[in-house]
Amino acid sequence: MKRSLVMLLVAAAAAVGNRADAHHSFAATYLETQEITVEGELVQFAFRNPHSFVQVTAPDADNVMQRWAVEWGASGQLNSQGVTRDTLKPGDHVIVMGSPGRNPADHRIRMKTILRPKDGWKWGGVVD
Amino acid sequence: MVARVDAGHGGNVATHMTPSLMARAVLIVIAMLVSRPALAQVDLAGMWASPHHQNWMERDPGSNPVDYLALPLSDAGREKALLYSYSQMAQMAHQCSLYTPFYSVIGVSGLKIWPETDPVAGNKIIAWKLSGFNFDVITIWMDGRPHPSKNAFHPYSGFTTGAWKGETLITHTTHMKAGFVRRNGAPSSDQATMTQYIIRHGDLLTMTAVLEDPIYLTQPYVVSRIFRLDPHANIRTTEGACEPISEVPDLDVAGVVPPYLPGKNPFVNELTEVYHIPVEAVLGGAETMYPEYRRRLKETYVRPDKCVRYCGQNAPGLHMIIDGSGKPQP
Numbered sequence: 367m368k369r370s371l372v373m374l375l376v377a378a379a380a381a382v383g384n385r386a387d388a389h390h391s392f393a394a395t396y397l398e399t400q401e402i403t404v405e406g407e408l409v410q411f412a413f414r415n416p417h418s419f420v421q422v423t424a425p426d427a428d429n430v431m432q433r434w435a436v437e438w439g440a441s442g443q444l445n446s447q448g449v450t451r452d453t454l455k456p457g458d459h460v461i462v463m464g465s466p467g468r469n470p471a472d473h474r475i476r477m478k479t480i481l482r483p484k485d486g487w488k489w490g491g492v493v494d
Numbered sequence: 495m496v497a498r499v500d501a502g503h504g505g506n507v508a509t510h511m512t513p514s515l516m517a518r519a520v521l522i523v524i525a526m527l528v529s530r531p532a533l534a535q536v537d538l539a540g541m542w543a544s545p546h547h548q549n550w551m552e553r554d555p556g557s558n559p560v561d562y563l564a565l566p567l568s569d570a571g572r573e574k575a576l577l578y579s580y581s582q583m584a585q586m587a588h589q590c591s592l593y594t595p596f597y598s599v600i601g602v603s604g605l606k607i608w609p610e611t612d613p614v615a616g617n618k619i620i621a622w623k624l625s626g627f628n629f630d631v632i633t634i635w636m637d638g639r640p641h642p643s644k645n646a647f648h649p650y651s652g653f654t655t656g657a658w659k660g661e662t663l664i665t666h667t668t669h670m671k672a673g674f675v676r677r678n679g680a681p682s683s684d685q686a687t688m689t690q691y692i693i694r695h696g697d698l699l700t701m702t703a704v705l706e707d708p709i710y711l712t713q714p715y716v717v718s719r720i721f722r723l724d725p726h727a728n729i730r731t732t733e734g735a736c737e738p739i740s741e742v743p744d745l746d747v748a749g750v751v752p753p754y755l756p757g758k759n760p761f762v763n764e765l766t767e768v769y770h771i772p773v774e775a776v777l778g779g780a781e782t783m784y785p786e787y788r789r790r791l792k793e794t795y796v797r798p799d800k801c802v803r804y805c806g807q808n809a810p811g812l813h814m815i816i817d818g819s820g821k822p823q824p
Contacts, residue, residue, distance in 0.1 A: 391556020391677040395580040398555075399803055412741075415734045416589065416628075419741050435584075435742040442734070468559070468761075472581060472742050 396465040396476040404434050404475070408458040413451035415440050420454065420477070422462055436462050438477045447491060458482055536661050536694050538622060541729050542721035543604040551804050553602055557678045558803070559761040562778030563771065565680050571710030572777055576759045578679025581752035584745055590736035592650040593629045594673035596688055599703045599719045603627030606729040612637075622656065622663070625731050634665050641668050648684050663692040675705060675715060680778075683709035697723040713780040770798050 392398060406424025418438040426432045438444065441451075454460070461481045467474030479490040546553050562575060582588050598605060603626045610633075612618040624632040630650035641653055652670040656663050667688040675682050686707035693700045702718040705711070740746045754760075765776045772791065781787050 391559075391580070393551075393556050393803070394559040394678045395556075395583075412737075412739050414737045414739065416736055417741075419739070421743070433743050435744070437741070440734075469579070469581060472584075472744050474584075474742050474744075 392465075392476060394468075396467055396474075398465045398476070400466055401463060401478070402466040402475060403461065403463045405461045406434075406459070407456075408454055408460050409433065409456055411451070411454040411456070413441050413444070413449075415442075418444060420460075420462070420480070422460060424462075426473070432473045434462070434473050434475055436464060436475045436477050436480075447489070449489060453487070454482075459484060535619070535658050536663070537609075538607045538663065538692065538694060538699070539609055540723050541604065541606055541725055541727035542699050543724035543727040543729075544602070545720070545722050548719060552600060552676065555804070557676050558765055558768075559678050560759060560776060561678060561765055562676070562680050563765075563775055564783045565675060565778040566711045566713040566715055566780035566783055567680065567778045568710055568712045571681055571707075572779075573756065574710065575678075575680045576762070577753045577756065578681075579752040579754055580679075581742070581745055584741045585752065586738045586740065586746065589741060590738050592733065594650070594670040594682060594686075595629060595632050595652045595654065595667050596670070596673065596675065596682065596686075596703060596705055596717075597629040598624060598626055598632065599690075599701055599717045600676065601626060601628055604721055604724070604727050604729050605699075606727075606731060625733075626729060628733075631732060632667075634663070641666075644668075652688075661693065663690075665690045665692065675707075675711075681710050682707050685709055686711075699723070713783070768798070768803055770796055 404422060404424035404426075406422045408420060408422055410419070410421035412419045412421075417440055420436040420438060422434045422436060423431060424434055439447075444450075459482065461483065462475060462477065462479070464475040464478040467476075479488065481488040544553065551557060559580070560576065562572065565571075567575065593601065606625045608623050609619045610621040610623060612620050620635070620637045622634040622636065624634070632651055632654055634654045634656040636656050639655065641655065646653075646669060648669045648671050650671060652667045654665050654667040656665040658664075665688075667690070670682070670684060670686055670688070672684045673682050673686075674680060682705060686705055686709075688706075689704045691700075691702040691704075693702075699721040700718065701721070702716065705715045705717075707715075744750070745752065762776075763773060765771050766773050772794075775782055775787070775791060
């Protein structure tokens, strides 16, 4: 039993070990010469590698509510810029500006700036 | 023939040696005098930063979609490349994948290199290790071991052996997974192999990679990169943990299949519209690698009035020419 458990742990470690991100080309992913701004409620903040993501529910240009996936920097990059996993919370009202994804159906944005009007917290910068 | 060997303690030992035995003894002595221990080879250890002076677009923000210019793609390689959609990378099954060892010369990061020494012999280097960003740690075995069976598992790191030729470390990598030769989906197959030439010139390191792929390339694809020794580069020894999540919820819906169908890639003409590069050049092929091809286009090429993409934005320290003045921007 104990041996089986050890084998299981080894197999699990092999399955999750040595993984990291596939660093995609931003130019191939986003329309980097265009900008889009959405304003709405933050529903999830995944502070992680390879890239952090902020999920925001906000209306699109046709006033239809969408869940926007906003791509940000890796956790280490953001940490060095003062952003931690506790910086943003679900329910925060935020205004996000960035480059729209090439496929409109993805509802995806590359983060350029984010503002939380309630306390004036904001971030703007470049991450890769 | 009689050879006298000093046996120490003031005594002499006389030994009869044949000429061939004598010749062998002389050769052994010469070999011992001229051979150098492994540590006398070039020391590659250190943090090697990537200054991005070469091909900034490819190494930093990433290449444009459907930019296969100067890639020796086969027809199969081009077809596969055109199916690629960036949305694939955001799917949970793919977002934590690593690139192949070829990414060490096309990726964004610098390199950390360190030796592994024989625990018994001490100063004998049995392997060099290379780490960076987005590829698994590469082990260059220096102990003469053979490559595994062609049916062996292909890990993210591939399998690499190396040997010194003068002051150049020549490595050979097999057993790579299928991957990319450019970050816009231009593919390499799991049958690709790579030969690298690693040369240190003081504080600079040149790595020249020659990728050969019988499936997706028609000729070897050669990329050369220079790295600069930088003790402050702080390059990671192992890849950071990657946590798969639903990055883009609209992609994690049943029935969503990101790759484009054949003939449906919407970005085929984008480089032609933005940079006026003919679409047959954009789609690559071996002939687009050579200067002769550029000369052929020169007669008909009309440069756009203004650069609208990759004009030096977000490239600290790189002053690029972005207009017809021919002068770098301040």
